Ligand SMILES: Nc1ncnc2c1ncn2[C@@H]1O[C@H](COP(=O)(O)OP(=O)(O)O)[C@@H](O)[C@H]1O
Ligand SMILES: Cc1ncsc1CCOP(=O)(O)O
């Protein structure tokens with residue numbers, strides 16, 4: 001499995017997929033830089049006038065509802081519809097699911113357009129599956145990732161999408177046995193947008209890897225390993241954010257295979 005995942009990372013580096021992102025105002029720059037660091041080619045675009053052409057041009061679409069409003073939501077729905085029509089993969093990040101009725105209503109519309117993959121933290125996945133007992137706390141999770149496993153199974157059955165739950169352990173739920181990745185560092189939660197980065201990287205892998213489950217596993221493994229290794233040379237969130245990009249860019253096969261802790 002480790003060799004397969006590393007080959008997927010090399011495939012992204014060599015094929016440099018074009019990744020169309022409709023994402024939030026907070027993370028646009030981090031997301032574009034992370035995609036560039038892994039060898040992908042990002043473009044951020046949300047004008048409705050160019051959406052149809054842009055989705056056709058790119059190999060994958062990433063939709064992230066972090067700072068949604070009516071104009072952007074129209075663009076997201078148009079893009080997801082276009083991806084569905086063109087049979088292109090698209091990935092959804094349900095940032096802040098459960099926080100407001102507006103977010104949940106928009107997410108229902110997006111989910112009806114059959115995302116290939118969905119990645120969120122535990123609170124978001126539980127809110128999406130309408131399984132959350134407790135209040136969500138904005139964009140951060142109030143629950144452990146394992147608490148969202150049943151919700152992720154429900155969501156997978158409902159949508160057919162590969163589901164990622166991020167946290168201390170990352171879970172990948174699909175029609176394959178559940179996979180757990182035990183990498184990363186709690187310091188990653190102190191840098192904004194690393195969940196959004198995970199989702200964008202999943203997009204890049206979906207663009208070049210046929211097996212959607214393996215695409216998500218490779219993307220999440222890559223980010224969490226890079227975060228874990230980058231922390232060693234970081235003094236706090238600021239240097240982690242910078243060192244993470246360098247580590248994504250420089251990561252070697254030996255570092256990847258020796259650091260990965262995966263279980264299924
Ligand atoms: N407590 C933790 N321990 C180790 N790694 C973590 C922890 N929390 C998050 N991560 C890492 O950060 C990535 C982003 O996850 P998360 O913070 O849950 O997303 P979000 O920003 O959407 O809430 C995960 O894929 C994981 O690698
Ligand atoms: C802080 C914030 N507010 C709206 S979107 C956003 C970024 C959330 O990023 P992530 O879910 O990756 O932490």
Ligand SMILES: [Mg+2]
Pocket residue numbers: 095096120121139195196
């Ligand atoms: Mg998030």
